[in-house]
Amino acid sequence: MSENSVPGGNQGGQPEGEGKSQQGMLIYLPSRWLFGLCLLQFALLISLALMHWLPERPVPVFPAEHPPVLKPVVGESELFFKGKPGPWGELSYVRINIEPPDEFVPVDDRQFEPTRWHFLNYSRAQLTAFFNACDLTLPQRAVLTDTSKWQGTTNGIFVTPPNDLILELNTRARTQIYTVLAESEENPFHVWPGTFRNGGLDEWFRESGLAPATLALVKNLAYPRGPSLCFSDMPQAFSRIPSIPERRRLVKTVSRQSTLLMKLHVAPTDNIGALASYWARGGRAKDIAPLLESLSKVPGGANIDVAHLLPPFARKRLNSYPYPLTQTNLPPPDCFWTAMNFFNEPPDERYNDYDVWRKELQSDFTAVPEATFGDLVFFLRADGTPLHAAVYIADDVVFTKNGGSLTQPWILMKLEDVLSKYPTIVPMRAVTFRSNKHRT
Secondary structure, three states, rough: OHHHHHHOOOOOOOOOOEEEEEEOEEEEEOOOOHHHHHHHHHHHHHHHHHHOOOOOOOOOOOOEEEEEEEEEEOOOOEEEEEEEOOOOOOOEEEEEEEOOOOOHOOOOOOOOOOOOEEEEOHHHHHHHHHHHHHHOHHHHHHHHHHHHEEEEEEOOEEEEOOOHHHHOOHHHHHHHHHHHHOOOOOOOOHHEEEEEEOOOOHHHHHHOOOHHHHHHHHHHHHHEEEEEEEEEOOHHHHHHHOOOHHHHHHHHHHHEEEEEEEEEOOOOOOHHHHHHHOOOOOOOOOHHHHHHHHHHHHHOOEEEEEEEEEEEHHHHHEEEEEOOOOOOOOOOOHHOOOOOOOOOOOOOHHOOHHHHHHHHHHHEEEEEEEOOOOEEOOOOEOOOOOEEEEEEEOEEEEEEEEEEOOOEEEEEEHHHHHHHOOOOOOOEEEEEEEEEEOOO
C-alpha cells in the first residue's frame, strides 16, 4: 500500500478535526487536549458550557449502554424506502431520529458567557473588508466594524457581537460569517454545530414538543453549510427561553441523529451461498449461513434485521449510547476506535492509541476501489487530513459513531448523511481500506 493512500499517525492528536499533511502521510498535532476538544460534538459542547457554572457532581453510572430515545419520522416520503440491488441482497429501510436521554442533557436557569467570535489569522484590514463583503444591514455593519470593540490576539481578532445582532442576522450573512468562524477552535459552537441533512429542517424538528415560538426562533437561526443544515446559536436561543424543560427539549432535539433501521429480505429463490459469503466476513460463516438458510425456507421468504448479521461488537452497541467511564483514564470511544474494533469482542483498547491503529492500518490493510461488508471508510479533506472513519455495511450504509462524545450513539447511516455531520464547504473524499485478516 502506497504512502499516499494510507492515513498516517495520530501522535496523540486530533481525530475528527484538524491535522497536518506531509508527503502524503497524515500527521496529527501532539496535544491530547486538542484531541479531546475535536472529538466533542455539538451536544457535548453544550453540556460542558453549561456545567462550567454548575457545582461539581458525581458522574452518573449506568449499568450498560444507555438506551436511546427512538422517534419515528412521521409523514416523510422517505420514511420507508427500498435499497439498491447488490451482492448484499434485497434491503429495505425505515428512517428514524434518535436523541440522547435526559441524563446526558444537563441544563439550568443560568446563561452562557457573552459570545465572542474569533477570526483566526485575520488582520484588522482583512476583517473590515470581510464584514463589508457580508450581507449585513448598515447598522449591523457599523457595529461589527467598530474596531474600538475588537480585541487583537497573536493569531487573530476577537469580536463580541451583541445578542440582538446575532439573532437578527439573515441566513446568508450567518452562513458567510459562521463558515469563517468554523476555522478557529476558539469557536466550538461553529466548529461543531448541531447538524442535519440540508433540506431536512422539518424532519429535524418534527414532533419535538417545542413551543411554536421556540421552533420559529431556531428555524430562523439555522443556516446551510456545505451538505449540512447547521445550528450554532444555543447561547442566543437560551437567552430567549426561560423554561428549563423547554431548554432541555431544545438541546435534545438539536442533538438528534438521523439513523436507519435496516432489514434484509431472504427469499426461497435467493443464492444463500452468495448472501452468506457477503455477510459472513470475519470468520462468521458458521453462524450466518445456517441463519440465512433457515430464512430461505419460510414460504415467501422472511425479513431479518441487519443488526442480527453484524459482529457481536457492533450488534451490542447499535442504536445505543456509551455509558460514562468511571475509574479509568481511557477516553470515550470515538470513530477510529469503533472502526478498528468492528470485528473484535471484547474491543481492543490499544486503539485508543492512535499511533497503534495508524501502524496497523499501514501494515494490515489495503486500499481498495470498492467497498464491501466490514471495510473501513475514511473521510479525508483534500489535503489528506482525516475527519472521520466508519465501517461499510451495504448499499452505501455504514456503521458509525460520529465523534467521541458520550452523546453520540453508534448508528447506521447513509454515506451522504454522514457527510452532513461534518459540515465543510471544502469537498471531502472517501478512501476505503480492507483488512488483510478479514477478507473471508
